[in-house]
Amino acid sequence: xxxxxxxxxxxxxxxxxxxxxxxxxxxxxxxxxxxxxxxxxxxxxxxxxxxxxxxxxxxxxxxxxxxxxxxxxxxxxxxxxxxxxxxxxxxxxxxxxxxxxxxxxxxxxxxxxxxxxxxxxxxxxxxxxxxxxxxxxxxxxxxxxxxxxxxxxxxxxxxxxxxxxxxxxxxxxxxxxxxxxxxxxxxxxxxxxxxxxxxxxxxxxxxxxxxxxxxxxxxxxxxxxxxxxxxxxxxxxxxxxxxxxxxxxxxx
Amino acid sequence: xxxxxxxxxxxxxxxxxxxxxxxxxxxxxxxxxxxxxxxxxxxxxxxxxxxxxxxxxxxxxxxxxxxxxxxxxxxxxxxxxxxxxxxxxxxxxxxxxxxxxxxxxxxxxxxxxxxxxxxxxxxxxxxxxxxxxxxxxxxxxxxxxxxxxxxxxxxxxxxxxxxxxxxxxxxxxxxxxxxxxxxxxxxxxxxxxxxxxxxxxxxxxxxxxxxxxxxxxxxxxxxxxxxxx
Numbered sequence: 017x018x019x020x021x022x023x024x025x026x027x028x029x030x031x032x033x034x035x036x037x038x039x040x041x042x043x044x045x046x047x048x049x050x051x052x053x054x055x056x057x058x059x060x061x062x063x064x065x066x067x068x069x070x071x072x073x074x075x076x077x078x079x080x081x082x083x084x085x086x087x088x089x090x091x092x093x094x095x096x097x098x099x100x101x102x103x104x105x106x107x108x109x110x111x112x113x114x115x116x117x118x119x120x121x122x123x124x125x126x127x128x129x130x131x132x133x134x135x136x137x138x139x140x141x142x143x144x145x146x147x148x149x150x151x152x153x154x155x156x157x158x159x160x161x162x163x164x165x166x167x168x169x170x171x172x173x174x175x176x177x178x179x180x181x182x183x184x185x186x187x188x189x190x191x192x193x194x195x196x197x198x199x200x201x202x203x204x205x206x207x208x209x210x211x212x213x214x215x216x217x218x219x220x221x222x223x224x225x226x227x228x229x230x231x232x233x234x235x236x237x238x239x240x241x242x243x244x245x246x247x248x249x250x251x252x253x254x255x256x257x258x259x260x261x262x263x264x265x266x267x268x
Numbered sequence: 269x270x271x272x273x274x275x276x277x278x279x280x281x282x283x284x285x286x287x288x289x290x291x292x293x294x295x296x297x298x299x300x301x302x303x304x305x306x307x308x309x310x311x312x313x314x315x316x317x318x319x320x321x322x323x324x325x326x327x328x329x330x331x332x333x334x335x336x337x338x339x340x341x342x343x344x345x346x347x348x349x350x351x352x353x354x355x356x357x358x359x360x361x362x363x364x365x366x367x368x369x370x371x372x373x374x375x376x377x378x379x380x381x382x383x384x385x386x387x388x389x390x391x392x393x394x395x396x397x398x399x400x401x402x403x404x405x406x407x408x409x410x411x412x413x414x415x416x417x418x419x420x421x422x423x424x425x426x427x428x429x430x431x432x433x434x435x436x437x438x439x440x441x442x443x444x445x446x447x448x449x450x451x452x453x454x455x456x457x458x459x460x461x462x463x464x465x466x467x468x469x470x471x472x473x474x475x476x477x478x479x480x481x482x483x484x485x486x487x488x489x490x491x492x493x494x495x496x497x
Contacts, residue, residue, distance in 0.1 A: 066399050094404065102401045112396035115495040116414045126400035129410065160496040178400055 017079070019044040019213055020182055025074035026086070027060055034060045035071065036237040042182070042230075045211040049218055049228035049245075053260060056234040058217040062184045065215070067101040078103045078181055105180035109187045111167045113159040113174070119146060120155045123174045132178070145173035149203045165196030169203050176212075183207070185216040201227075221264050225249050233257045272465075278458050279450075279466045286449025287473050293366055293435045293445065298428065300371035305378030313383060330376040335369065336437050342369040343441040359444055366438040370431075377427055385420035386412065389497070418492045425485035429478045436474075446470045 018041035027035040034057045042048055050058045063069040065076065073086035083100045092100075113122050123142040127133060133141070146155055149169035151162075159167055168188055175183055185204065189197035201223050204216065208227060218224055224231055224245065231248040233241040233256075241248055241257045252258045311323035330338070343365040347353035355361035389412050397407035439447040450467035453460045460466075 068395055068398065098401050098403065101399060104399070106399040108392060108396065110392060112390070112392040114393065114396070114411055115497055116418075125410065126397075126402060129406050130401055158495050174400070 021077040023075045027071045049224035052234035057237040105175035105183040107185045111171045165199045286446035290445040297370040301374035304375035308379035309382040327376045339369045362443045385416040
C-alpha cells in the first residue's frame with residue numbers, strides 16, 4: 017500500500033489556478049524528484065502537503081489515514097492541522113533556521129516544546145542527526161557563523177528531529193553558491209540509504225537523474241510526465257518535457 | 269547670598285528634588301507605555317477592521333498633535349469644561365494627569381515601533397515553526413519575540429532618550445520637576461532671585477542621564493549581538 021496518496025489536488029490564488037488536479041502516490045522509502053520550470057506549481061504542491069496552503073479540492077492520504085479532504089465542510093482547527101502536518105517535514109529554500117538558537121537548540125527546539133520524548137533522548141537523537149549531516153563540531157555555534165550549505169544541512173537535521181514519515185525539500189540548493197550545493201545534495205543522498213521517504217523539488221537535473229527513484233515533470237499546474245529517471249530523462253514522451261530538458265541540460 | 273559658591277548647595281538640593289520628580293514621571297511612563305504599546309500594536313494589526321481603524325485613528329491623533337496640548341487637555345479639561353476636577357489641585361493631581369498624557373502619547377509611538385519589529389521578522393520563521401508542529405503561541409514566544417526585541421532596541425532607545433527630555437513639557441501644568449525647580453530661582457526662592465544659571469544647569473542632569481541610558485542600551489545591543497536577524 018502506498019505511503020502517500022494525493023488525489024486531484026487543485027489550488028487557486030485569486031483567479032490564477034496554480035494546481036489543476038495533481039494526483040500521484042509514493043511508496044515507503046522512495047525518493048521522488050519534482051522538476052519543472054518556475055511557476056509550474058511545484059512549490060505550491062509541497063506547501064499544500066505541509067498545510068501551509070489549503071487546496072480547494074482533492075484528498076491526501078498517508079497510509080490509511082485521510083489527512084485532507086477538500087469536500088469536507090468544516091474547517092480544520094489549528095490543533096488538528098498541527099497533528100496532521102507532523103507526518104511531513106519541510107526543508108525550505110532559504111533554510112529559515114532560528115537565528116537566536118545554536119545548532120543543537122535549533123534541532124531540539126520543536127521536539128522539546130512538543131515533548132515527543134525525554135530531554136535526554138531528544139538531545140541524543142539530535143546529536144546523532146547533526147553527526148549524520150557532518151556538523152558535530154558546529155553544534156554549539158549559531159546559524160550566522162555557518163555557511164549556507166552548513167545551514168541547510170542543519171535545517172535537514174532539524175526537520176528529521178520530528179521523525180516525519182515524508183521529508184519534503186523545496187529547492188534546497190537554489191539559494192546556495194554553486195560550490196556549496198554538492199555538500200547538501202550529498203547529505204540528502206546520504207539519507208536515502210536510511211530508507212527515508214522523500215519528495216525533492218529541484219532544479220538539479222543530475223541529482224534528480226541519479227538519486228531519485230521516480231521523477232515527476234510539472235508544467236502549468238499539471239503533471240506533464242511521470243516515470244523512472246530513465247523514462248523521463250532519456251525517453252520523454254511529452255513535447256513540453258523534451259523542450260524543458262533540452263533547455264536545462266544545454267551545454268554552453 | 270551673592271557668590272556662586274554660596275548659591276550652589278541650595279540650588280543643587282532644589283534641582284535634585286525636582287529631578288526626582290522628573291525620574292518618577294519617566295519611570296511611570298515607561299512602565300505604562302511599554303505594555304500599553306503592545307496592546308495598541310495588536311489592535312492596529314488586528315484583522316477585525318473596525319478595531320484596527322479605530323486604533324489607527326487614535327494613534328494618528330495622538331502622534332499628530334503636540335504632547336504639550338495633550339497635557340493641557342488631560343489636566344484642565346475635566347475641571348474647566350466638565351466642572352469636575354478629578355485630579356485635584358495639588359502636586360499629586362498634576363503628577364497623575366501628566367502620567368496619563370505621557371503614557372498614552374508614548375504608547376502610541378511604541379506601538380508603531382513594535383509593529384515594525386514584528387513585521388520585520390521574516391515570514392519564513394513562522395512557517396518553519398508551523399511545519400515543525402508548533403502552536404501560534406509557541407511560535408510568538410519562542411521564535412518571533414526575541415528577534416523582534418533585537419530589531420526594536422535601536423528605535424526604542426531613541427524614543428526613550430527623547431522621553432527623558434520630553435518630561436520637561438510637564439512644566440506647562442506646573443508639575444514640580446527639574447525645569448520648574450530651576451526656574452524658581454529666577455523669580456526668587458530660598459533667598460536667591462534673578463538667577464538664570466540654575467535653569468541652564470538643569471541641562472547637565474538630562475545630559476548625564478541620557479548618557480547613562482545610552483551606555484545601558486549599547487550593552488543590551490551587545491548582549492543581543494550573538495545572533496543576526
